[in-house]
Amino acid sequence: MTEVKKEKKKLGLSTKIFIALIVGALAGVVIHYVIPDSNFKNEFIVEGVLYVIGQGFIRLMQMLVVPLVFCSLVCGSMAIGDTKTLGKVGIKTVGFYIATTALAVTIALSVAYLINPGIGLNMDAVEKSEVAAATSSTSIVDTLLNIIPKNPIGAMASGDMLPIIVFALFVGIMLAKLGSKASTVANFFSQFNDVMMEMTMAIMSIAPIGVFCLIARTFATVGFSAFAPMLKYMGSVTLALVLQCFVVYQVLLFIFTRLNPIKFIKKFLPVMGFAFSTATSNATIPMSIDTLNKKMGVSKQISSFTVPLGATINMDGTSIMQGVAVVFIAQVYGIDLTIGNLATVVLTATLASIGTAGVPSVGLVTLAMVLNSVGLPTEGIALIMGIDRILDMLRTAVNITGDAVCTTIVAHQEKAIKKDIFNAS
Ligand code: ASP
Numbered sequence: 020m021t022e023v024k025k026e027k028k029k030l031g032l033s034t035k036i037f038i039a040l041i042v043g044a045l046a047g048v049v050i051h052y053v054i055p056d057s058n059f060k061n062e063f064i065v066e067g068v069l070y071v072i073g074q075g076f077i078r079l080m081q082m083l084v085v086p087l088v089f090c091s092l093v094c095g096s097m098a099i100g101d102t103k104t105l106g107k108v109g110i111k112t113v114g115f116y117i118a119t120t121a122l123a124v125t126i127a128l129s130v131a132y133l134i135n136p137g138i139g140l141n142m143d144a145v146e147k148s149e150v151a152a153a154t155s156s157t158s159i160v161d162t163l164l165n166i167i168p169k170n171p172i173g174a175m176a177s178g179d180m181l182p183i184i185v186f187a188l189f190v191g192i193m194l195a196k197l198g199s200k201a202s203t204v205a206n207f208f209s210q211f212n213d214v215m216m217e218m219t220m221a222i223m224s225i226a227p228i229g230v231f232c233l234i235a236r237t238f239a240t241v242g243f244s245a246f247a248p249m250l251k252y253m254g255s256v257t258l259a260l261v262l263q264c265f266v267v268y269q270v271l272l273f274i275f276t277r278l279n280p281i282k283f284i285k286k287f288l289p290v291m292g293f294a295f296s297t298a299t300s301n302a303t304i305p306m307s308i309d310t311l312n313k314k315m316g317v318s319k320q321i322s323s324f325t326v327p328l329g330a331t332i333n334m335d336g337t338s339i340m341q342g343v344a345v346v347f348i349a350q351v352y353g354i355d356l357t358i359g360n361l362a363t364v365v366l367t368a369t370l371a372s373i374g375t376a377g378v379p380s381v382g383l384v385t386l387a388m389v390l391n392s393v394g395l396p397t398e399g400i401a402l403i404m405g406i407d408r409i410l411d412m413l414r415t416a417v418n419i420t421g422d423a424v425c426t427t428i429v430a431h432q433e434k435a436i437k438k439d440i441f442n443a444s
């Protein structure tokens with residue numbers, strides 16, 4: 020009875036998040052076009068109320084990420100216990116993540132060459148932004164070494180996801196090995212994990228308000244005038260994102276699990292809406308784990324590992340933007356790309372996806388690395404910066420959907436999914 024009640028309440032929340040998305044976007048457009056410019060509008064409404072509530076909400080979610088990921092990973096790896104199964108799950112997950120990213124870039128390049136977004140562009144109409152300070156690039160060797168934390172507390176303090184994952188897995192495996200000798204510590208983590216999940220639910224209950232403010236502020240600030248000359252570019256990115264999200268992922272889901280893709284999309288849509296409004300994969304981790312568990316029956320043992328890992332290394336949406344941006348910038352500058360160049364783009368955009376953190380706008384920074392790899396001018400980034408926020412929102416929704424699809428497939432293969440929950444309406 021209480022279960023049913025709870026379920027009803029949850030459905031209510033999803034619907035509320037959607038209403039907030041739509042009403043927020045409309046409110047933003049009204050603020051931008053209807054309310055005349057004034058201190059009240061700019062300082063009080065847009066940069067005051069909307070900014071404070073929206074950012075406050077994101078911060079509440081971010082507050083949970085490190086402790087939640089750490090505890091749930093410790094519990095997950097402890098429950099799986101043996102390193103063999105963990106290794107199998109790890110290899111499968113990483114393999115799937117890399118393969119879908121490479122596929123995503125290929126789709127992006129194909130769509131871009133179909134639409135040719137940079138040809139015939141009136142450069143004067145484009146709003147150029149200052150390119151951010153040079154990107155700090157770390158070598159591949161260092162990136163790999165950085166996975167091992169010198170100081171796990173330091174990694175947690177700075178929110179470095181990969182070292183946190185490594186340390187948590189290690190702790191969990193050791194707890195499993197020690198068994199009853201370490202039961203106090205094991206219980207502590209499992210209870211702390213419950214506390215974090217309760218906090219997630221409490222914070223999610225105000226998600227509609229947070230989502231409304233975030234979306235309203237974005238639309239109130241950007242308006243549509245910057246979009247016009249960039250429509251072909253934005254259209255190309257959006258088309259490739261839609262193909263990846265609603266065709267590629269769903270076909271993969273069906274082939275590997277025989278689960279109903281429509282059900283998956285329906286149940287996962289609120290998480291996409293959340294990622295869309297916040298433009299950060301990291302902040303979406305708690306909601307994603309919760310939704311996969313409660314609505315789709317995916318065991319937290321799997322999702323607590325694959326979702327944070329995906330939010331860190333799997334950015335299919337971001338690599339799609341980068342693939343299209345490469346073609347766009349090459350066309351604007353009149354540079355021809357060879358087949359070899361395109362293969363390099365697939366490779367570097369896949370690596371960039373691993374190196375992109377799940378926070379807003381980082382995809383633009385790692386784009387510099389992809390442009391460099393084929394000798395395109397990084398100044399080209401200035402052309403797309405002005406309109407990137409909206410695309411960032413869209414690609415983040417795709418980024419986290421890729422993680423969830425992979426999680427569901429891996430959970431299915433590990434027999435860690437309750438199909439009755441997935442199929443329940
Ligand atoms: N905002 C994206 C994410 O968090 C990263 C990016 O593409 O900038 O997934």
